[in-house]
Amino acid sequence: MxxxxxxxxxxxxxxxxxxxxxxxxxxxxxxxxxxxxxxxxxxxxxxxxxxxxxxxxxxxxxxxxxxxxxxxxxxxxxxxxxxxxxxxxxxxxxxxxxxxxxxxxxxxxxxxxxxxxxxxxxxxxxxxxxxxxxxxxxxxxxxxxxxxxxxxxxxxxxxxxxxxxxxxxxxxxxxxxxxxxxxxxxxxxxxxxxxxxxxxxxxxxxxxxxxxxxxxxxxxxxxxxxxxxxxxxxxxxxxxxxxxxxxxxxxxWKRLPYLGLGAAAHSLIGNTRFYNSHSIEEYLEGARDSSYPVIAEAVLTDKEEEEELIMLSLRTSSGLDTSQMGKEGRRYIERARRNPRYFNTHGDKIVVKDEFIPVLSQVTLLLMD
Ligand SMILES: C[S@@+](CC[C@H](N)C(=O)[O-])C[C@H]1O[C@@H](n2cnc3c(N)ncnc32)[C@H](O)[C@@H]1O
Ligand code: SF4
CATH class of the missing domain: 3.80.30.20 (tm_1862 like domain)
Known part of the structure; x- marks a missing residue:
């Protein structure tokens, strides 16, 4: 595939x-x-x-x-x-x-x-x-x-x-x-x-x-x-x-796979985030001995992945699609519907209203536990 x-x-x-x-x-x-x-x-x-x-x-x-x-x-x-x-x-x-x-x-x-x-x-x-x-x-x-x-x-x-x-x-x-x-x-x-x-x-x-x-x-x-x-x-x-x-x-914003190459470049592949050294000198050293080390790697739990998806999707005008999120998704839709001042809901999708974009992080918290 x-x-x-x-x-x-x-x-x-x-x-x-x-x-x-x-x-x-x-x-x-x-x-x-x-x-x-x-x-x-x-x-x-x-x-x-x-x-x-x-x-x-x-x-x-x-x-x-x-x-x-x-x-x-x-x-x-x-x-x-x-x-x-x-x-x-x-x-x-x-x-x-x-x-x-x-x-x-x-x-x-x-x-x-x-x-x-x-x-x-x-x-x-x-x-x-x-x-x-x-x-x-x-x-x-x-x-x-x-x-x-x-x-x-x-x-x-x-x-x-x-x-x-x-x-x-x-x-x-x-x-x-x-x-x-x-x-x-x-x-x-x-x-x-x-x-x-x-x-x-x-x-x-x-x-x-x-x-x-x-x-x-x-x-x-x-x-x-x-x-x-x-x-x-x-x-x-x-x-x-x-x-x-x-x-x-x-x-x-959709958490699709991307690979970052070069100093300070970040990657997300599946549920793993990793990145290269932010120091150009350290990056060059990794190249000199062909080790190309990644500096940190974090394997995200399902919960962490879900939170990231919510935070990143709500930045976009297509919003958060809860259709693939099962029972949790229905909870998010219910919370959005209880806060119609801040969110529009279209079927399974939740979109933050334009006027609340400047305070997006506070509004996003209304959906989280
Ligand atoms: C990292 S720069 C790279 C692009 C290119 N070197 C440039 O300066 O146009 C990408 C963009 O980030 C934005 N940027 C960088 N530092 C910023 C800051 N402290 N606050 C807001 N925007 C910033 C600038 O608009 C810049 O075009
Ligand atoms: S120093 Fe200026 S030109 Fe270089 S990346 Fe930063 S914003 Fe762009």
Missing amino acids: NNSLGVYIHIPFCSSRCKYCDFVSSTGGEDAMREYVAALKGEIQARATDYVNYTVDTLFIGGGTPSALYVGGVEEIILHLRRSFNCDFTEATVECNPESLTENKLDEYISSGVTRLSIGVQSLSDNTLSALGRRHTAPMARQAVSLAVESGLDVSCDIMLATPYQSPHSAARDAEELSDMGVSHISAYMLSLEQGTPLAREYSCGKYSYDDDCAADIYQAVADKLHEKGFDRYEVSNWAKEGKECLHNLKY
Whole structure:
């Protein structure tokens, strides 16, 4: 039997560190990148033997900044994946930053079978971009998005909400402009102030202030604008035109199997979660002695799996399908029906009402024991 598998590949390199980011990445040069890609190829080959009964139908190359890799790097990785795993991509995404997406790289991605680009625009206002410590300006973001849309690939853009100098009006205007440029998917993430980052320090010393009500207004303004532009919200932070949802990310929310390769990459296969070292150096050491150790592995109990499924499914607009959950499923439906203020129920499905998405975690608790 052949099962579908999503593959995530982490590229932990960026041209510089943004002020808010605590993702695993470094600013290494081409030698460091080549060493990493070689390690990645080793890991791909080593893991492939466990997945002969799977077909990789979604691929997501994320980071860090995959478009910051040397020319030919992404192609090398995809070719190696195709040689080692059964691959039949329905969707293959590469994350790109505006300053490093060039025509040459676009050609490389297209000839490697990439179908989708996810561009880190974050904002179309220069003062916000500069406060975030981004390397690109708004005109550079517009140019990268136009280039990507003209290539014919599906284009998604990341924007950030509740950032310095942003208002509900400016956030909605950014979403509108991206939509008018032909982008078919938008991920809009609420700024999370990560401990130890320069931006978190600037907030704590009073350079900027964060206001929950304003953040909620910004989210709502973007949601309303995207709805007006023909996008549907299919997950808390994700909007798409019909048929343009990210199939790979949907696997995370549906708990379908995915394998993460590279430093800090996480996997879920059946009821087992595991991940690679978050330290790039430790990851490279594992490659040098061909041990490719997973750092932690957790086999989930039935109860834990069920709780995860509830929490993740309620993030999506298709909601929680209780039809396969037996007696427990009927209990969840009953609880949802007892709380009609927060939940819609359609047959066996439970969906959180749009207006309670900003307080999703509290609402989810109403279904749990
Ligand atoms: C890890 S980044 C990788 C993509 C790419 N390097 C970039 O910066 O555009 C993925 C996305 O996460 C979001 N992100 C990263 N740190 C964040 C934070 N502290 N708060 C909110 N969103 C964040 C940004 O929108 C970013 O585009
Ligand atoms: S936000 Fe993206 S470009 Fe900026 S440091 Fe994080 S991963 Fe790198």
